[in-house]
Amino acid sequence: MPSTPFERENKRSLPDSRTIGNYLATLDTLSPRARLVTLGTSAGGRPIQALLLSASPSFLQDLVGEPDKPTVMMLGSQHGNEPSGAEALQRLARELAAGEHPELMHRLNLVLVVLANPDGRDLSSRHNANDDNTNIDYVALQAGETRLLVEALHRFDPDLVFDAHESGIWKRVLTRELGWMTDVEAQFDMGNNPNIDGALRHYTESKLLPALIARVSAAGLAARRYRGEITSLDQAVSRGGLGITNLRNYAAMQGRVSILVENRLDNKSGRYATPRNIAERVRKQHLSMLTMLQLVADEAGSLLAVSRRARQRWVSADGDGRTLWMGVSFGANREQPEITLPLVRFADGHKVLRRFRNRDAIVTRKPVSLAAAYAVTRERERMARWLTSHHIAFETVTEPRELMADRLEITAVRMQPEARPGVRGKMLAEVMVTRSAVTLQRGDLLVPMDQRLAPLAALMLDPRSANALYQEEGWNWLQPGAFPVFPVVED
Ligand SMILES: [Zn+2]
Structure with missing residues (x-):
């Protein structure tokens, strides 16, 4: 060759x-x-x-x-x-x-x-x-x-x-x-x-x-x-x-x-x-x-x-096998509070081992259990294109349909500190969850959570997630009020 x-x-x-x-x-x-x-x-x-x-x-x-x-x-x-x-x-x-x-x-x-x-x-x-x-x-x-x-x-x-x-x-x-x-x-x-x-x-x-x-x-x-x-x-x-x-x-x-x-x-x-x-x-x-x-x-x-x-078939690391951690970040490692890293002096190449505070422990907020589906009720055509790009399957509702859901009410949105190594979530939405019957309208989307990519889809769709789509430019949906995407408990 x-x-x-x-x-x-x-x-x-x-x-x-x-x-x-x-x-x-x-x-x-x-x-x-x-x-x-x-x-x-x-x-x-x-x-x-x-x-x-x-x-x-x-x-x-x-x-x-x-x-x-x-x-x-x-x-x-x-x-x-x-x-x-x-x-x-x-x-x-x-x-x-x-x-x-x-x-x-x-x-x-x-x-x-x-x-x-x-x-x-x-x-x-x-x-x-x-x-x-x-x-x-x-x-x-x-x-x-x-x-x-x-x-x-x-x-x-x-x-x-x-x-x-x-x-x-x-x-x-x-x-x-x-x-x-x-x-x-x-x-x-x-x-x-x-x-x-x-x-x-x-x-x-x-x-x-x-x-x-x-x-x-x-x-x-x-x-x-x-x-x-x-x-x-x-x-x-x-x-x-x-x-x-x-x-x-x-x-x-x-x-x-x-x-x-x-x-x-x-x-x-x-x-x-x-x-x-x-x-x-x-x-x-x-x-x-x-x-x-x-x-x-x-x-x-x-x-x-x-x-x-x-x-x-995805199985979560903990809990009942369907457990998702929406908020994840790094925190202090109490078992190993410090580590040493090798450094070299720029001027003369002298090498040292230097101590650093170790924050490699993964900290999670309260977990949620993977729902039966997510309902999408806003910008549905744009969301459909986005789901398709990810190869996430969804169904388009053809006539009004009543379902039991966990309605998500955003009560506050807090900006996160600028520099948090390893984490990209810029905003934290405080969410109140209320179980109630909802009626989906014609054209709304239902994203089932019994598919291969369900955990990935949930982490991107749920406003409580540090990696929700709404953290990204052009998807600024995190505002106080009823959130237009929410988990469906049963069909
Ligand atoms: Zn690179």
Whole structure:
């Protein structure tokens, strides 16, 4: 197989999106085990593609997963200013198409979204050509890029989603004012929202993620669980965000194992063999990806069992199996109030371990039990389109119908503090719940909660949820009074 465009440039400069697309088309032409599929077009008119790699002709032809092989979807460079992911995925694709790592091709079906944000690559921007941060758009689905990636999740139905990012270690306060940088190479996180299927979340947290961190460390790359952005010396630390607005938690709420890597994005002023250490960064990201795939191939049996069961029937981690925590945030960890993190002094490279307050305990407000359905009585056509984009099934009421419901009355709306690491809810609605009979009118929507995506739908539809749709721009419905979307108790 020919070298990747990045390798042809001696790993010194980054190819544009068109060059990457041409390279993927070459792999499709040269390898019977590769197939290039177009998922759609970016805001700036650039194609977004997935390269499928598999030893199974049926997977490549029909795009349908197989009973005994995990389907793994990997995304590179969703943030355009984090280029290593796309380059590492091209290298991985070249190796697999050339017959390297044969055990992976026999045990896995791969969907590589090599360049998830082509606008960002060509415009040297974190966001797309519309300045949308697609990375936090998974509830609102405002950007075309997010919608087409959600379509891809449904089309390929991956058992595992791997999202590759890079984290800058140079920070304005921590580095420029205080003279320190964090000193980590690879950080991994997972779908960590407490509403994820209990067995799936437990398997990922207690088995897969520790094994991945151990293997990557053993391969020579210091790895650990993600600790969030470190921007000053006196801050508290938590984990990656709990919100389902990001791909990691959104995919996990659909019943998929979901892993994030944040590799080190070296600072601009260092001296490296290649510009901003790009060759080394791609090597680290490739090592993280390859190690993950080897682990998933070894774990195929248990991973398949837990992820496919979660997609058939969600069971909450606690309570009666239908328990949802609408409000979630991070709080102080009383069992482990402090942790130490490695820092390196910017001026001379001196390394220290520094103590930080540990706020990685997940705090939940009072839980609710998953209702029989949700009724939607406002902007019904727009809501119908939005539900359809999420593949959430609903019924349109054709004649007036009386149902027992939990009417939700918003009594107050409080703005939340600006900076709360890991949480995106901007407003907190205080809600009074009253059980009563209601009459739905013709054209109202009923979203049944006995469907696969029910818990995801409830967390987005219920105004009590920290991740409700109404927290998003353009959906400013949180105002005192009777709320137009509410749980139905029985039909
Ligand atoms: Zn990122």
